[in-house]
Amino acid sequence: MGVLTLNNVTYKYEGTKKYVLNGVDASFEAGKVYTIVGKSGSGKSSLLSLIAGLDICTGGTILHGDHDIKNLNRDEYRAKGIGVVFQSFNLLTNSSAIENIVLSMNISESKEVDKKAFAYALLEKVGIDRETADRKILKLSGGEQQRVGIARAISHNPEIVIADEPTGNLDSATEEEILNIFSALAHDEGKCVIIVTHSKKVTTIADVIYGMSDGKMAQMKKRD
Amino acid sequence: MYIFQNALKNLVRNLGRNIMIGAIIFAIILTTVITLIINNTASAVIDDYKGRFGSEVYIRPNMEKVRDEAMKNSKDGRVMMRMPQISSELYLQFTNSEYLRESILTGSRGANNSDIHAIDQDDNSEANGNSGLSASSGGMMQAMRLDGGNFQLLGDSWQDFNDGLRSFESGTFPQNDNECVISTELRDANNIKIGDHLTFTAKVDIDTPIDLDTSGLSEGDTVEVNGTEYNVSISAMETVRLDRDVTYELEVVGVYDDLTDEYANENMTKAAFLNKRNEVLTTLPTLLAARKSDETGIRINATYYLKEPDMISDFEAQARAMGLPDTFDVETDAASYDNVVKPVLGLKNISITFMIAVMVMGAIILLLLCSISIRERKYEIGVLRAMGMKKFKVALGLWTEILTITCICLVIGLGLGVTAAQPVSDAILKSQVSAAQASAPQVPGGMMVAGKGGPMTSMGPGGFMSGGASQAQPLSEMKITLGLNTILELILISILLASFAGLVSISKITKYEPIRILMERN
Numbered sequence A: 001m002g003v004l005t006l007n008n009v010t011y012k013y014e015g016t017k018k019y020v021l022n023g024v025d026a027s028f029e030a031g032k033v034y035t036i037v038g039k040s041g042s043g044k045s046s047l048l049s050l051i052a053g054l055d056i057c058t059g060g061t062i063l064h065g066d067h068d069i070k071n072l073n074r075d076e077y078r079a080k081g082i083g084v085v086f087q088s089f090n091l092l093t094n095s096s097a098i099e100n101i102v103l104s105m106n107i108s109e110s111k112e113v114d115k116k117a118f119a120y121a122l123l124e125k126v127g128i129d130r131e132t133a134d135r136k137i138l139k140l141s142g143g144e145q146q147r148v149g150i151a152r153a154i155s156h157n158p159e160i161v162i163a164d165e166p167t168g169n170l171d172s173a174t175e176e177e178i179l180n181i182f183s184a185l186a187h188d189e190g191k192c193v194i195i196v197t198h199s200k201k202v203t204t205i206a207d208v209i210y211g212m213s214d215g216k217m218a219q220m221k222k223r224d
Numbered sequence B: 001m002y003i004f005q006n007a008l009k010n011l012v013r014n015l016g017r018n019i020m021i022g023a024i025i026f027a028i029i030l031t032t033v034i035t036l037i038i039n040n041t042a043s044a045v046i047d048d049y050k051g052r053f054g055s056e057v058y059i060r061p062n063m064e065k066v067r068d069e070a071m072k073n074s075k076d077g078r079v080m081m082r083m084p085q086i087s088s089e090l091y092l093q094f095t096n097s098e099y100l101r102e103s104i105l106t107g108s109r110g111a112n113n114s115d116i117h118a119i120d121q122d123d124n125s126e127a128n129g130n131s132g133l134s135a136s137s138g139g140m141m142q143a144m145r146l147d148g149g150n151f152q153l154l155g156d157s158w159q160d161f162n163d164g165l166r167s168f169e170s171g172t173f174p175q176n177d178n179e180c181v182i183s184t185e186l187r188d189a190n191n192i193k194i195g196d197h198l199t200f201t202a203k204v205d206i207d208t209p210i211d212l213d214t215s216g217l218s219e220g221d222t223v224e225v226n227g228t229e230y231n232v233s234i235s236a237m238e239t240v241r242l243d244r245d246v247t248y249e250l251e252v253v254g255v256y257d258d259l260t261d262e263y264a265n266e267n268m269t270k271a272a273f274l275n276k277r278n279e280v281l282t283t284l285p286t287l288l289a290a291r292k293s294d295e296t297g298i299r300i301n302a303t304y305y306l307k308e309p310d311m312i313s314d315f316e317a318q319a320r321a322m323g324l325p326d327t328f329d330v331e332t333d334a335a336s337y338d339n340v341v342k343p344v345l346g347l348k349n350i351s352i353t354f355m356i357a358v359m360v361m362g363a364i365i366l367l368l369l370c371s372i373s374i375r376e377r378k379y380e381i382g383v384l385r386a387m388g389m390k391k392f393k394v395a396l397g398l399w400t401e402i403l404t405i406t407c408i409c410l411v412i413g414l415g416l417g418v419t420a421a422q423p424v425s426d427a428i429l430k431s432q433v434s435a436a437q438a439s440a441p442q443v444p445g446g447m448m449v450a451g452k453g454g455p456m457t458s459m460g461p462g463g464f465m466s467g468g469a470s471q472a473q474p475l476s477e478m479k480i481t482l483g484l485n486t487i488l489e490l491i492l493i494s495i496l497l498a499s500f501a502g503l504v505s506i507s508k509i510t511k512y513e514p515i516r517i518l519m520e521r522n
């Protein structure tokens, strides 16, 4: 029984005719890293937003455990069940990195006693020092913002972590560090990690690789 | 909890925008503060006025109607105006009206006493004359003596004692009918002692019945009307008058010291009947007992107080039904009302108009500002929603922000408004007062009666000589106060304002799913 199960998921954007997703089947389990690769515009981000509970699929079902997320309280699901690293970060640009993390923890009703200390430590772990953490998001580089986004996604210790091109703005040394974090999340902490990527390097930590084209998704052979 | 913290932080994070919103809210609150303060104070002034003046009823002849009537009845081109009279019986009947809170009735009549000598009594002139006319200099005619006599018998007229102008030298107020109180001067002049009985004579009249043939009557005849015998007297104008003598036998029970002036003004002709020392104070029932209900001759001075000022028309209808002639007007002190209330009312209206204008304009600007700022904030809201923040919490945060801005504005606005309200109100009131004075006609102090071809006479009908004089001074100053009610009203208005502004934002949030908001930006 997977953490997430997709059954014949179809999706088209409101006001368009073309189906971006055209019958996607997949199953994601805890303790594994999944990567999804595919051409630009093949529907990867669209799929992630459905998994993230930001939108509802047009057809088919997405099961979280054995609950259709259509019927879940999706605010709750987003707040506690899943952590999302957005392709375009989606941070509060007028707030500092630390405020972003603490706010997210608050929304998720994190039980952490000293949320601020926890957030600083977490940011440290993804390579953001205290001085940078206190700066407004607007004044951070793309790579720094990406790392804050990753920290936010895992700050409330969700069961599922999904990331859209999480290393797109990072140099290879940092990319390596981040990939280690994702790998540890799955393999040590038993999370289900799903990463959309173009990067070959990311696929090296993957347990399962899916390929997307024309709105369909298929498991690919892992080439080591 | 974190929602409120975050909301407060947001205020600082978007300082520029919030200052702009704050400025608008501030302007609205400031004008509202000033308006409400002025308004409430004005209402208090008007209520106070109505409580003090608005309930006093005046019943007085409408001279225009009297003149019209006289012209109509004129046969030979000469206009003979007679001051209309209300019978004492009618005055008494009015007191039964359920619309009245209180009635104060006093009575007076002239009388003679052949045993004692009045102060300033001039035995050479005809003391019993019917038509003694006294004119004072200054153009102002004084009272015409209709009923003759050197003494004035006053019924229930104790106001001078209340005012401290008269006090008892010895004795007390009458406890029973047919008792009286006299002045020390009158006592000393005639060596009167408490317990003495004084016999006053006076005349009461009856209207000449329409069916009475007066052509054959001459001075000194007697006729019988309703079983009572009356003496006939014929005036210079050849009108027939029917009267009879009545006597009052009064026991002196008290003597008063009098601080009032002997004469109402210095220029008055000295005559016994005008001298206040000759006033003999007794009870109204004593005065009235001597006359039958269809007879006149006792002047009644009645002051009626309505339970509520707006009962005036009900009271008037009732009075008319009881037989009050059309030639009398029933009114409250309209002149005072105009003097006091009109400027305040004007002030109130101006401030309300102003407030509405500012509120409407402010609301429109606020609406625009909020919908612009919400567009700016759409992304922020999208992010919060994507992180799983519930709609109502997002709304609560936004509401907290706008409410905090409002509260800050409220505090500053209250302070500034309280300071500004007084000078603002003074300035507006000033212009209102002068406008009211310009439009208000001069109130006559007495009534002038001009008979065409006849002498000019002025008389106070039934004691209403100066009833119409306006005593209320126009308000030149209104003390502005800030009551608890005003503060509560303000807080309520502010919260509504904040909620209104918040509602705009909140309605937008609920319209968008987070994915849409985020997609729009990406």
Ligand SMILES: Nc1ncnc2c1ncn2[C@@H]1O[C@H](COP(=O)(O)OP(=O)(O)OP(=O)(O)O)[C@@H](O)[C@H]1O
Binding pocket: A013, A014, A016, A020, A038, A039, A040, A041, A042, A043, A044, A045, A046, A047, A087, B519
């Ligand atoms: N809001 C939208 N309305 C309509 N069509 C959209 C919308 N967003 C994306 N699409 C279309 O849906 C398809 C899939 O887009 P999606 O963003 O999922 O691709 P992707 O695989 O994530 O691409 P990339 O690798 O460039 O991020 C594209 O053809 C895109 O044009």
Ligand SMILES: [Mg+2]
Binding pocket: A044, A045, A046, A087, A164
């Ligand atoms: Mg994408």
